[in-house]
Amino acid sequence: MTARKGTPKRRGGLQDLAPLVRSDVNVLISAQAVSTYGSFITRAALPLLAILGLGINAAEAAALAAVDLIAGAVVSQFAGVWIDRLPRKPVLIGTDLLRALLLGSIPLAAGLFGGVTLPHLIAVSALSGMCTTTFDIAERSYVAGLVNSPSLRAVLARTMAIRGAAEFFGFGSAGLLIGAFGGPAAIGIDAATYIVSAVLIGFLRVAEPKLPPVSARLSFRRELVDGLQKTWSVVLMRPLLIATFVIGLYFGLFRSSYLLYVTNGLGLGPEAIGLVIATGGIAAFLGGALTERISRLLGVGRAISVSLAIVGFGLILVPLAPGPTLIGFTMLIGHQLLSDGFETVWEANQAAIRGRVLPAAFQGRANAANDGIGILGRLLGIVIGGVIGSSVAGSGAALVVGGGASILVGLFVATSRLGRIQSLSQIPVSGVRRRS
Secondary structure (H helix, E strand, C coil): CCCCCCCCCCCHHHCCCCHHHHHHHHHHHHHHHHHHHHHHHHHHHHHHHHHHHCCHHHHHHHHHHHHHHHHHHHHHHHHHHHHHCCCCCHHHHHHHHHHHHHHHHHHHHHHHHHHHHHHHHHHHHHHHHHHHHHHHHHHHCCCHHCCHHHHHEEEHHHHHHHHHHHHHHHHHHHHHHHHHHHHHHHHHHHHHHHHHHHHHHCCCCCCCCCCEEEEEEEEHHHHHHHHHHHHCCCCCHHHHHHHHHHHHHHHHHHHHHHHHHHHCCCCCCHHHHCCCCHHHHHHHHHHHHHHHHHHHHHHHHHHHHHHHHHHHHHHHHHHHHHCCHHHHHHHHHHHHHHHHHHHHHHHHHHHHHHHHHCCHHHHHHHHHHHHHHHHHHHHHHHEEEEEECCCCHHHHHHHHHHHHHHHHHHHHHHHHHHCCCCCHHHCCCCCCCCCC
């Protein structure tokens, strides 16, 4: 059926959402913005607290970076099954409140005992990592059930754009807050943002999709395996899962090596690091705002492959930076602009494809499978970074490996069946195609 002349073509934007759904989307985005602002403060404050305050070495930095990912890997697949069995809104609120409690223990310990210890930071990182993994899986599953398929990418892109703005203000103020009040107090701000996020999520009004009856449940193990099998059985999901692993490797190498490289190799202080990283928030905001335009211009498959390659190229700029000079700062900022901007395009497209090709009943396990694979990649990257990143040259080499891996997986996606997909409308909705 063709549209009548003069009728605007529906393009799957936010304007196509029902008013109540659009209202809930805005509530979720607001909650994410507040908590993301705080979490980016902690992402800067926690490792800097350990590196500058406790004087940890490269191996200890890698352990601190890995522990929340290990905890996330342990909980992710179990969380995916339970998220498909339970209402997701209470899960979102509960994990927010638990993260507030855990992070609040750091400024409390600093106030009562005069400081924090590495075991305390590791414990908080591990437990909050479990909560974050569970929250992220539940949120993406909630959005996939809330928003119709044509509008899903636009909603995800807008969410990431607002998160990018929160990243800018979070990282931008992190160095100033750490310098003025110390790391523990800065982390206390993050704890407060999770409370605000939980309150906002409490205002969600649209009823979630009806859960399968208890009588229809299989065993926990069977549902876990079934979710993984169905996710892998979709032909278009396979290159996405491989790319997710490689991007995880990229972030693991980045996480274990970047701060050590820019502090020990380039001699940057927390204020300068915070301001450089904050520019990534601007790029993520712009990337989210332009995702729909870029994806339609290049096509879905090409947008994904080009984005992965540009993300990798951006990281390689970091070890090429010639120190704290104008050119050096330009290259560090260039990394943030390229990598964060196009990482948003990649994330929005791959999440939209996952939400489209798999039924709502499998979204928890599909997101858990994606997160689990990404976490394994991050863990491998952190191990590699910890092994080769004990020197300035080693941490620079680790960043080159991460960037090169992202470029290669972008080329792989370009040559796959996914790389030839022009639009989301070409992808069957909730269809699970098995190997013939």
